Amino acid sequence: MVGDLDTRLRDAAMNWLKIRTNDGLESISSTDLLDFRFDGEPFRLMDPQRGIRKPKELAAALSIRTVYRPDGAKRPYEDEMGDDGLLRYKWRGEDLDHPENRALRSAMELELPLIWFFGVGVAMYQPIFPVYLLAEEPERHQFVIIPGAIRGLVDVTSPAESQLRRYVMAESKRRLHQPVFRATVMRAYETRCAVCSLAHGQLLDAAHIVPDSDEAGIPTVRNGLAMCKIHHAAYDAHIMGVSPDYIVKIRADLLDEIDGPMLQYGLKERHDQKLMVLPSVRAQRPDRDLLSISYERFRSA
Template sequence: MTALWPAAEQDALRAGAIRWLAARTNDGLDALTSEEIGEFTFGGVSFRLMDPQRGIRKPRQFTAALSIRTTYRPEGAERPYEDDMGPDGLVRYKWRGDAPNHPENRALREAMIHRAPLIWFWGVGQALYKPVFPVYLIAEEEAQQQFVVATDGLQHLQQTTSPMEEVLRRYLRQETYRRLHQPVFRSMIMRAYESSCAVCQLRHSPLLDAAHIVEDRHERGIASVRNGLALCKIHHAAYDVGILGLTPELRVEVRADILGEVDGPLLEHGIKKLHGRPLMVVPRRRADRPDPDLLQIHYERFRAS
């Protein structure tokens, strides 16, 4: 039987894993394959951060869970466990099975009690995961068989009955999207577009964004691959402010007044010469390609501008 590590050594591994993931993911921007995640070492020895079969990783040397995993779900498919956001703006992570004393549920409970930082591996493709770190379990909802998950900096914020509760709830929801859902959305888009700008083919990850075709506050603005484009920061900004549009047939258009403007080489070659050209990068899988109806919504707004 493997002996438990001292608490300080367990803490050191958690901190080392988070530093390693930050370096390997470009400070959280990029997703990693299962094989890449398996390259982590601690003290020169290989150490598994994610369980290949189970959703919850509790090393034998640890008193509490180290990581949790959400499996990849293609469009229209269901996951075996559905993790979702609650009315308080925080995400839920389901128990393993329905037995509260299942060893993996006990491991999560230990992480909650001791406020241990966890890594959440969120599936964004086959054997491709977006690591989100650190996250904390701050409560357990036994009736719903789930734990409440908070991102760093939110774990000590508690719900109250004060008039500020709705403000707090909105803040928590915004922060959860910023720390969890938006990075996952970005990783899904980068996978579909092979980390290339759809308009100009730029392939430098730090200069790429996952752009919504229809903004997330729109009733149809879900964080789905079909509602996204991989765009470099310049073309993302141009798309958002209506300088650059995209037809439902995936052809780029530039606003008429910009076409008549005389400026430096960036405007001439980086914007104006795109007019009338098809997208340079389109997802290989048809299921990942932009939704024509969503493109039409944005294109009509572009034309009206």
């Protein structure tokens, strides 16, 4: 049975997170997470010691957590992605009856929404919510996770048609990977455009060097560049390129054009300049092989 308290608490937690993360645009620190209050009392949304948070007031788990892995080169989801494109969350240990695994199982059976805190830096998390536990794979000690928005599309008992399956995979990837990718890139670039150093998060995107849809387009920070909206669009449209040695190039015909300040300062004067912002951590800098794939496309466009 799901009580009124359970519903109110989950709603309150997710609404609060929505506001605090600017609708998912920003990540949140474990310290700031302590600000959450429920019915006037401080209430923990995440368990700092464990992966699974099961408040004693509730019949099922409220949140799950994945710790930050500082390796900038590794695919962040390698271990979690199943053949169906959906992500997995590991049990606590290997005991079927461990209280935390039971708390997850209850959330699955009662179809309750959970918050997934995905580590994107030391004590920094990108909350992804709501997510649901779709199924359990006891032999692999894990649960299958699905983003709330696409839950209705998946029927675990019958294999989805291939077209629907591709759509679910793409959507699942986008809804889970995109916020984590963005948060990781923004942190690496200290929320500044790599090309012009503009420092307003709401005007910035985490651009993929090689698109997500490409085989090479892995969702790691090394395939990312923080860019303002205009530079991101210019990059995707091959109006602007970035060479493997981090030099900005503007398409030749624009260099001859005379127009207002955006063209002059925003584009033409960036030509042949080095990227203004790069991650201080070497392992997080753009991958030169990925840049050269993208740069070739720019030059041949």
